[in-house]
Amino acid sequence: KQEVTQIPAALSVPExxxxxxxxxxxxxxxxxxxxFRQDPGKGLTSLLLIQSSQREQTSGRLNASLDKSSGRxxxxxxxxxxxxxxxxxxAVGYYGGATNKLIFGTGTLxxxxx
Amino acid sequence: xxxxxxxxxxxxxxxxxxxxxxCTVEGTSNPNLYWYRQAAGRGLQLLFYSVGIGQISSxxxxxxxxxxxxxxxxxxxxxxxxxxxxxFYLCAWSGVDRGLAGWLAGEETQYFGPGTRLLVx
Numbered sequence: 001k002q003e004v005t006q007i008p009a010a011l012s013v014p015e016x017x018x019x020x021x022x023x024x025x026x027x028x029x030x031x032x033x034x035x036f037r038q039d040p041g042k043g044l045t046s047l048l049l050i051q052s053s054q055r056e057q058t059s060g061r062l063n064a065s066l067d068k069s070s071g072r073x074x075x076x077x078x079x080x081x082x083x084x085x086x087x088x089x090x091a092v093g094y095y096g097g098a099t100n101k102l103i104f105g106t107g108t109l110x111x112x113x114x
Numbered sequence: 115x116x117x118x119x120x121x122x123x124x125x126x127x128x129x130x131x132x133x134x135x136x137c138t139v140e141g142t143s144n145p146n147l148y149w150y151r152q153a154a155g156r157g158l159q160l161l162f163y164s165v166g167i168g169q170i171s172s173x174x175x176x177x178x179x180x181x182x183x184x185x186x187x188x189x190x191x192x193x194x195x196x197x198x199x200x201x202f203y204l205c206a207w208s209g210v211d212r213g214l215a216g217w218l219a220g221e222e223t224q225y226f227g228p229g230t231r232l233l234v235x
Contacts, residue, residue, distance in 0.1 A: 034223065041231070042228060043226040044204065044206075089157075100208060101160060101173075104157040107157065
């Protein structure tokens with residue numbers, strides 16, 4: 001069974017701190033992996049997508065890494081800001097014939113304290 | 115640019131009543147479309163996806179159905195709602211803008227709508 005786990009479930013850090021969010025998956029035959037941000041009561045915003053052949057992707061203060069062999073991905077946030085407070089979701093994509101099926105983790109709730 | 119719309123934003127329905135949630139995408143053609151549900155305390159679960167008009171694939175057995183009457187319209191329905199149907203429903207699309215080569219390389223990104231919060235009482 002394809003499962004995605006995110007640790008920790010919740011994290012509170014002071015502003016300016018660097019932090020790492022973890023994602024692990026059981027089936028390493030992935031198509032890609034996406035990190036999303038979800039603000040309370042809102043939809044998902046795509047942050048980064050890593051193709052299965054890639055090891056990392058960077059966007060601004062965000063860096064996501066992928067290690068398929070160990071079934072792990074990390075999202076690194078540098079110099080955190082209060083505006084980064086949100087739930088971060090990891091979604092592992094598996095090839096589903098004509099489309100990419102995403103399996104989501106339950107998320108990490110991040111609070112950045114000013 | 116592409117945008118995705120969902121309505122209504124919030125819905126309160128009695129048990130046993132019918133349901134129709136609508137999702138439309140603008141600015142792209144022939145998108146793949148998806149319905150997800152996010153139940154309280156649980157992760158997002160894929161319910162249905164569609165790769166073309168009239169083509170619907172169901173991921174989990176349930177009280178819901180989906181239809182795609184037009185290229186950029188995706189509808190989630192139920193004839194009789196259950197309490198367990200309560201949740202946050204998200205529609206998503208993935209594009210073919212990168213072409214087949216990009217899709218084969220794993221570049222397919224899913225973009226999500228604002229969601230519909232459904233409460234069944």
